[in-house]
Structure formats: C-alpha cells, structure tokens
Amino acid sequence: MEAFKGLQKSLTNLGGQITPFASRTIQYTKEQLGQAEDKTQMPPDYIDLEKRVDALKAVHQKMLAVTSQYASExxxxxxxxxETFQDLGRTVQEKVSLLSSATSPAEAQAALTAPPSHKPQPKTFPHAIARASLASSQVLHQTHTGAGEDxxxxxxxxxxxxxxxxxxxxLAQDAQIQSRFLAGWNTTLNTNxxxxxRARKAVEKARLTLDAVKARVKGTTWRLPGTGPRDHHDDHHELSPEAQEEIEKAEDEFVTQTEEAAxxxxxxxxxxxxxxNLAELVAAQMEFHKKAHEILSELAPIIDGLQVEQEASRASAFSLH
Structure with a gap:
C-alpha cells in the first residue's frame, strides 16, 4: 500500500510539471473511468444551444443527402x-429543322444521325423522351403511305x-437550386x-484544463484503480495565492470560451x-413546374385537334363505305 501511495504522490507532483495537453488528457481519462470529482457543469442555456446546433446540423445533412442529386444532370x-452517339448528337429542334428540308428517306435518316454541332445532348428523362418521340415519329413517317401526314x-x-x-x-431549375440552395446549405454546414x-471544442478544452488545475492543486490528479477513495480531510485547506491565481486564470479562460461559443x-x-435558401429551392421548383405546365398546355390542344381530325377522317371513310 505504501508503494501505491508513493506512486500516487509521484503522479500528483508530476501533474504540476506535465504539459497542458497531458493534463487535459489525464482529466479526460479520469472522467471516462468515473474517477473525476467536481466536474464543472455547463450552464443549461449552453447545453440547449448545443442541442439545437446538433439538430440543425442533422437537418442539413439529411436534406443535402437527397437534394444534392440536383447537381447530377x-x-x-x-x-x-x-442511346448512341448519334442519338445524342443534335438537339431535337435541330433534327426537326433538318428533317423539314429532307426530300427522301435517305436524307431523313441522315438528318437523324447528323454529326453533333455542339456538346452531346443532356441525359435527362425529358430529353430522353424527346429523342425517343422524334425517332418514333420518323419511323411512322417513313412507313406512311396514305395521303397527308400520319x-x-x-x-x-x-x-x-x-x-x-x-x-x-x-436544367435551368437545377442550376438555380445548385447556386441558390445547395451552395448556401453546404456553406452553413461546412463553414458556419x-x-x-470548433468553438465548442475550445470550451471543452478550457473546461478540462480548469478541472485538471483544480484536481492538481487539491492533490487529486490521479488514483490507481482499487486503491480506494482519497482522504477528504484536506478538502477545505487554504489554497496558496499561486494556486488560487492559477484556478482563477483557468476559470476566466473557461468563461471567455463559453461566452464566445454561445x-x-x-x-x-x-x-x-x-x-x-429553402425559399429559393421552392421558387426554382415552382418556376420549373409552371414552365412545364405552360408548355404542355400549349401542346395538349394541338394533339387533341389531331385526334379529332383523325376520328373525323375515319368516320368519313366509314360513311363512304
């Protein structure tokens, strides 16, 4: 037992000589082992701020995990x-323009497979539907034998x-979301x-330093497992002016770091x-759906008209028979 007491005394004396980092490490280890006494407690308001920041961080991570898809075309x-290289060569608008001047099936096919004039066309669902629709249209045109157009x-x-x-x-929506939502939320998460x-880590560092100083000047720097609790007869002994000054300095640093972090x-x-940023996300989505609605609203009456004409022509053909 005397050997254990001697070792404890040596470790206590060592506490005044080791680096601040080592002191904090020892204090942290004591807390993990349940040997820390008089651990400084954080103010309730500060703990509430930490919880709210953690919640905000979780929200940003969850939302960005999904909305980051807007950055992928x-x-x-x-x-x-x-789709082949030729499929992605030109825009549908360009192909339609070339097809309008074609005078034979061979020229029409050449228009569909014309080399690209710009970068390959986007790989989006609407663009893919557009390319498939135009190719399908040409299949019908090339096999149509009746009067007029199919x-x-x-x-x-x-x-x-x-x-x-x-x-x-x-694509315009995606570009707006990337610049007005994703950029902002990534900045909040990765910067703010x-x-x-980092400020919270500085607070924890200051707290560990404060508690390590208190433990050292009170002679409770370390205790070997199984050696029993320390004696409490000296808990209220008068601290030296130097020790009191060291504690006050650590307390001031702790308070400063806590206030800054808060x-x-x-x-x-x-x-x-x-x-x-969220409002910008909604605005970009709304603008896209508004534009899509306008385009389809223009298209629907045209296709309805073609359907009515086809049915009228079919009815007329039946009446002639």
Missing amino acids: SYDYPANLK PLATALEKYALAMERIGEAR IMFAT GVMRNVLESPEPLR
Missing part, C-alpha cells in the same frame, strides 16, 4: 436506356419538341456549423440563410 435518366407521327414530333423544352427548363463545432452558436441558429 442524369438523376432521372433511365438506367436501362442505351397524325400520330405529327403528334409525336410536336411532343418531342415540347419535352425538349421541358428538359431545358429542368463547423465554426460552432455567441457563435446563436449566430448560426439565428441566421436567416437556411430559410432563405
């Missing part, structure tokens, strides 16, 4: 679709043009909340940016 592109082929071509416009509107995290966390929580 092909997030709605069919996984099983196999109404379904005509409708598919017009649908192709409309879907390409919707695809372009989707990160600053708060201020940083309040700034993060009170920032209007996340809500403003």
